[in-house]
Amino acid sequence: MIIKGRVWKFGDNINTDLIIPARYLSSTDPGFLAAHVMEDADPTFASRVAPGDIIVGGKDFGSGSSREHAPIALRAAGIACVVAKGFARIFYRNAFNMGLPIFVSPDLFDLVEEGDVIEVDAAAGRILIPSKPAAEVAVAPIPPFMRDLLAAGGLIPYLTKGVGR
């Protein structure tokens, strides 16, 4: 799986309240959530993000609440994957359970600029930045069980297809 897309940069500690504020949690409509995604971090983001874009984050991305509204909002906004220095535990789980690919890379953040196009090659364990041919960043491989989850399209398809039983 190679994911190629334009980069949006966010810093450390992008918690779930920033990804989708609690005031919108009474809705579960993906389109509505996408319209408010990242609102308190960057109020203009939702109107500028395009399908296939990639978010590059800092430390502890997705900390805070267990709200699946966060990966839903990101996915509905068209985010193809998130690459961060690290992820909070529940967000990590939720992302795979929902079929949103996420990757841990401590080094990418400092090498890319917003608007750069990057290529995440999960199988090869590397990220390329075509505009900076010298720059190639290692990315941690996805554990086999998570890979199965992603391949199935998330936890529920994984279970209903009987793979998990």
Add this chain to the structure above:
Amino acid sequence: MGMTITEKILAAHAGLDRVEAGTIVNARVDVAMGNDATAPLAIAAFREAGARKVFDRRRLVLVCDHFTPNKDIQAATNCKIMRDFAREQQIPRFYEGGEAGICHVLLPEAGLVVSGDLVVGADSHTCTYGALGAFATGVGSTDLAAVMMTGELWFRVPETVKVVLRGRPGPWVSGKDVILALIGAIGVEGANYRALEFTGEAVAHLTMADRFTVANMVVEAGAKNGVFPPDETTREYVYARGDRDPVFYESDPDASYADVLEMDVSALEPQVAFPHLPSNVRPVGRVGSIKIDQVYIGSCTNGRIEDLRTAARLLRGRKAAPGVRLIVAPATPEVYRTALAEGLLEVFLDAGAVISPPTCGPCLGGHMGILAAGEKALATTNRNFVGRMGHPKSEVYLANPAVAAATAVLGRIAHPDELKGVHRL
């Protein structure tokens, strides 16, 4: 090599003799919980998967607490989805209206969680129940849907960090200060993916309420779960309330720990977490002069009867400073009733407080106490992220109920001892 209490509970529920940190196991779940922010998504996923019946109608608990009493039409719709589902599946433990309280205070209080349980909740503060010597962790709605379908879930066995608490806490120092100081020391990622096991002689001086508060906030350091090995205090609590037989696990003396941290709680002052991270902690004596617009006493962290008693002790005969809005929310109907019987609600009313029904409301900026731009709140809750209690340009400071009461009276963040010079009315 022995096992930790966390490993033992996971092994027992996975049907294995032993498990090791880092492996992924499929484990049986004793209790699963969803609330009005997360259960509707789980119910939708359950239906989408074509599932018909929940794994065990007595082991699924549904609580309407986040946006209740229903804040708006959406909130009402979410609770209706849960109500209809509870009826259809004949789920006895569906809580709403006058029976509902904040889930993490309600479940232990109602005896639904006992020592040795494996509990998952679609809410990050599900880790609270670790105070009882259970393995309890927060998951997402899809995980909850999977449990509703199968009664099982995948878990990566976490490494355990032992936290040895030494000494004896001084006056006005509570579980809240212990956990805030720990988060301050190790940071918001300090225990990421790990279990925190609390031991040491100071644990004997922590009440059940203190332990719930500590376990509640382990997720603020990134931990998967927090656990207190059961002792006399635990046994007394679960035998008085539990609806099933508890199992008391202990870590083996030769269990392996990823790290061992020590903390002397006798040296601790009440702590205050500054915006916008729970790890931005300072002792209250070094806070400086910070004027506060709103004080909130409540939540799954500090909305128990013990917390209200502490606050009432300081507020009795005193008033919130002019310009300070004081909001008190008993966490459950039982806490509310006890506070009423003990005359605490009158103390709060006399102090000028608004008394909220049991709800998450203000804690997550849902309703019942939202902040405007530029306003500062001191809250007994667990998170002070940007916009947590309202406008993104508002600020939240976290502290224990005694600091909250003193702050309400003086209108600035204050040590409870500072009230000594403030005359009672």
